[in-house]
Amino acid sequence: MSSEKLSNCEQSCGGSGHGGGSKDEKGRSRRDFLRYGAMAGAAAMVGLTTGCGDMEEPSAGGGDHSHESSSPRTVRLYNEDGQLVEVKAEAICHTADPVTDNEELRRGVEGMSFVMVIDLARCRNARRCVEDCQKAHGLRPDQEYLRVNKMGDVDDRLSHNYWMPQLCFQCDNPPCTKVCPVDATFKRGDGIVAIDNEKCIGCRFCMAACPYNARVFNWNEPLGSEESMEYSPETSLPKKKGTVDKCDFCPDMVRAGKLPHCVPACPNGVIYFGDRNQDVVTNGNQVERLSTLLQERGGYRFLESLGTRPRVYYLPARNKQFPFERGLENYEEAREFMEEYRLERRPSDHGSSESEGGEQ
């Protein structure tokens, strides 16, 4: 997305009169409508997270951001002057055309700096985030971009037990991209650590280097890889056998102005996603100021001492909203399922050539 388009988008959505304003102004205008998002509800929210994403035709809503629309679907927003205005819904939630230029994809969404905040106090291991993530990315059950860890020792009376969703932290000092011999995994300008699986040689050095085991490998033919599909490193589809995969904050979604799949999937609003530049995060229902949230709730990052500077923050599991035990059933179920899955795929693991690769 070009900066020109971005500022057009702001004009149209945020109602800012002066395009190409300073960074602060941009930030504020987005923040304004983000703040509004909480009132407008989740539907509008997803359209707003990245500042409207890529507006294909700014003229569609560009000029008349402040007038009352006759369209049946309108959305109310604050403009820069703090006035409530109404704009056409389609002016906001345009789905972006897939960006196919590799150079542009490597730059990322301009002006953004994506972060995530995970509220451990709300997690009860519902595993909906995992399920939606798996489905959206066509992953095999044993390939989890996002996993929920059981933390603490259940048998120890003094242990603090809680559930911890963990995904790729999109580190700002990423051990994985450093070691890649061919620049197949890289850090984008918007903070996302992405993979170009058309370049990956499958050496798995990045997997060895990642201290969080965030990366998974396509050990066999990936599920549901459609040959006809045009590859994009933003969707990471179609997947390719012999290459590395991982969570990448769903860049195709955020470019289109939507939240990553795991965020709206969570029934308890555990996962917040947002922009560090604008200092704002949302879980689809609530919009929070990132800095305030981290300050007030004592946000921290996992294994901070490694110095990888993750972009995923955790809010400690203080005053848990659910008893820890409520998640145990799902946990055991998931483990059992994994065991069954293992037994199921075992025979085809070892060399029977007639077994269909995609079925493994």
Add this chain to the structure above:
Amino acid sequence: MNEEIRQKIIDDGLRPLRQGMGWKGIVWVLFLLAIMAVAAFAYGQQVRQGLVVTGMNDIYSWGIYIALFVFLVAVSLVGAIFSSILKLTNFEFRRPLTRIAELIAVGAILFAAVAIIADMGRPERLWQVFASGRLQSPIIWDVLVVNTYLVIGLLLLYVPMIPDLAYCRDQLQDIPKWKKKLYRVLALNWQDTPRQKALLHRAEKFLIILVIPVAVAIHTVTSWLFAVTHRPGWDSTAFGAYFVSGAFVAGVACVIVAMFVLRKAYGYHRYLTDKHFDYSGKLLVLLSLVYLYFNISEFLVPAYKMSEKKGALLEMLFIGEYSLVFWGAIVVGIILPALVPIFKKGRTPGVLTVLAVAVVIAHWAKRFAVVMPPMGNTLSPVQIVPSDWHVYNPTWEEIAVTAGIMAGALLAITVMARIFPVLPIRDISQGRFEETDEKDEQGRQAFELMVEQHGRQDHE
């Protein structure tokens, strides 16, 4: 040294090139080819189905292919010891061993590269490494030094062999045409002129000095593939020295085995004498003690602290699932070679060779114990995975490919030892006269005496 002795050395050096392989040699080559055929089949499976045919998974994302790579790189360092370090330090016993060591080095490093390709999920994209390699990646450092070392190793094998190739050209008559041509081309019109000798001497001197930093670099960089990560057990500043010191032990053990085999196969008892085993045994003690030192610092210091994750790893190694491999490697790969050859009996060819075979196997296990356990000891919890992911068990395909790569290295060494004289003929016969310090003179006399004695034994 008189002309008669020199001619005898030349004859002995060229004799294997005149003879056929013999049935033992043919069986050996067929055996290696059979292993390679199975490996090719297994690798075909791997290419078709993906790396899923291996025992690797998202926890153990590297397996025995990487251990094999580390092992082969380690073994290749032996070229530098015998051709360079022992030469610069004037150890006479290295003379008949240099070519064997160089052959092993070249064979090992060639197939170390193959091991890496076997490990790749997308081997057809190998060209990317050269086309768009990132200099920031330690893999690219490794590619650079491995290739540099391969070139230097080949030169170090070839340059001192030029006069020997001239002997082949001049004195081998009843050989196939292609071989004649090969020797003629490779001998580079060597006529033993003073100018040629001076040039050769300078080239050799240059190479034997150049090879030392490159040899140290190659295994240091290999260790950095691990040391640049955060994983406890790999995250060590001493890893380079730890790897290099271990490589020397493994390499010398390989040379001892090769020395024993060649002596038997080619009847080189008068060149590869008991004395050579004796010295190699002493060298093994020294190198094992150095390696022991690095092992103690690598394990004792963290074991004193038992910090959380490192402690968990040490438990896996000391008393956990890897304890058998770990202690086996320590005892057989370090303690025994540091102790047994101290005794004179331990340096006799038979005992030392048995020990060396055990050391080679133990050093394989050692590479396994260095690479695998830190992968199982994850820094972050990994819980919802198939239970067998927490243990690494290589599959038959993986083992077959690994064995095939080792067989390939052995076959390369065997073929080279069939085409080229494994005895550095000139080095043994002529080198004495060029260097005239007192030590050499003594060595020369001892050698002549030895040749005479063995000659007598031959007649009896």
